[in-house]
Amino acid sequence: AQSVTQPDIHITVSEGASLELRCNYSYGATPYLFWYVQSPGQGLQLLLKYFSGDTLVQGIKGFEAEFKRSQSSFNLRKPSVHWSDAAEYFCAVGAPGGSYIPTFGRGTSLIVHP
Amino acid sequence: DAGVIQSPRHEVTEMGQEVTLRCKPISGHDYLFWYRQTMMRGLELLIYFNNNVPIDDSGMPEDRFSAKMPNASFSTLKIQPSEPRDSAVYFCASSLLVTAHSGANVLTFGAGSRLTVL
Numbered sequence: 662a663q664s665v666t667q668p669d670i671h672i673t674v675s676e677g678a679s680l681e682l683r684c685n686y687s688y689g690a691t692p693y694l695f696w697y698v699q700s701p702g703q704g705l706q707l708l709l710k711y712f713s714g715d716t717l718v719q720g721i722k723g724f725e726a727e728f729k730r731s732q733s734s735f736n737l738r739k740p741s742v743h744w745s746d747a748a749e750y751f752c753a754v755g756a757p758g759g760s761y762i763p764t765f766g767r768g769t770s771l772i773v774h775p
Numbered sequence: 776d777a778g779v780i781q782s783p784r785h786e787v788t789e790m791g792q793e794v795t796l797r798c799k800p801i802s803g804h805d806y807l808f809w810y811r812q813t814m815m816r817g818l819e820l821l822i823y824f825n826n827n828v829p830i831d832d833s834g835m836p837e838d839r840f841s842a843k844m845p846n847a848s849f850s851t852l853k854i855q856p857s858e859p860r861d862s863a864v865y866f867c868a869s870s871l872l873v874t875a876h877s878g879a880n881v882l883t884f885g886a887g888s889r890l891t892v893l
Contacts, residue, residue, distance in 0.1 A: 693879045704779070704866055704884030712879055751818065761806070761872055761880045762831075767817045 663688040665754045667766035674742050675774045682737040682769050684726075684752030693755035694735040695763060696726055700748045708750075711735065722746070747773040779885035781867050787891045793855040796888045799848055800869030806880060809842055809852050810866040812887070818866075824850065857892045864889050 664687040674680055686692055693712055697705040709720025716728040726737045735752060749770050753763040780799040788794055800807050809821040822832040827844045835842070839858070844850040854861055868882040 695881070697884075702886075704868075704886045705882070706884070707881060710879075710881060712873075755879055757879070762808075762820065762823060763880055763882065765818050 663692055663754045663756050663764050665752050665764055665766040667750075667752055667769050669769045670767070671770045671772060673772040673774060676744050677741050680737075680739045680742045680746070680771070682750050682752075682771070684735045684737065684766060685733050686735065686752075686754045687733065688754060688756060690757065691730065693757060693763075694726070694728060695753040695755070696720065696724070696735075696737050697751045697753060697765075698722075698748050699751065699768075705751060708737070742771075742773055744773050744775060747771055779867055779869050779883055781865075781885035781888050783888055784886065785889045785891075787893065788857055789893050790858055791856040792892075793853065794857045794861075794890060794892075796852040796865050796867075796890070798850045798852070798867030798885060800850070800867070801871075801883055802848065804869035804871045804883075806870040806872060806882075807844060807850050808866075808868040808870075808882065809850070810868065810884075812864045812866060813862075821852070854890075857890075859892045862890055862892050 666685045695710045696708040699705045709718050711718045711728050718726050724739050749768045751768045752766040755763040782797045808823040811819045821834045822842045824844045842852045864887045866887045868884045870880050870882045873879040
């Protein structure tokens with residue numbers, strides 16, 4: 662079964678600074694990978710996904726993520742954070758040909774200082 | 776499409792009362808999921824349906840919880856009787872399995888129902 666780890670519970674950055682949120686997965690082959698964002702009082706919204714092909718994936722709101730097979734990672738990045746990016750971010754992993762149910766990480770809370 | 780619609784958005788009830796949460800998935804989606812989110816346990820999958828049939832309810836905490844999906848456009852999650860430890864945000868999500876990539880299930884979440892049991 663697949664699993665996903667988000668090592669950072671909270672991340673604090675200043676507005677305008679760059680951001681990287683970490684995600685590590687455990688799966689025997691190349692998984693499907695997702696990042697979701699949850700703004701306060703809202704449901705989760707898909708930021709981006711990786712199925713195959715180019716390992717650098719572009720998403721909405723200026724986010725990107727890079728799949729690194731050698732490190733079993735799918736870290737989320739943004740070059741310049743805006744105050745509106747303050748939210749909870751969830752990494753999720755799916756198993757090709759296997760369970761259709763993605764496994765979610767515990768989430769990383771992003772705090773943005775002005 | 777209006778997205779996944781959940782009601783009520785907020786529910787405050789007293790211990791022992793019955794609570795019913797409702798969900799309207801996106802039209803055409805064939806999977807429906809119920810999640811619970813708490814600070815302590817994060818996002819927990821309670822149950823999911825495929826084509827209105829419950830597939831896995833192993834995440835349902837106990838017999839007080841039940842879920843139904845009488846048709847493709849409606850699902851309910853019921854708690855009877857409710858307890859203070861049931862206080863959480865309950866999310867419904869739906870998806871259409873991307874068959875070209877078997878196993879790639881991209882979920883669309885509703886805004887959630889915040890339940891407070893006093």
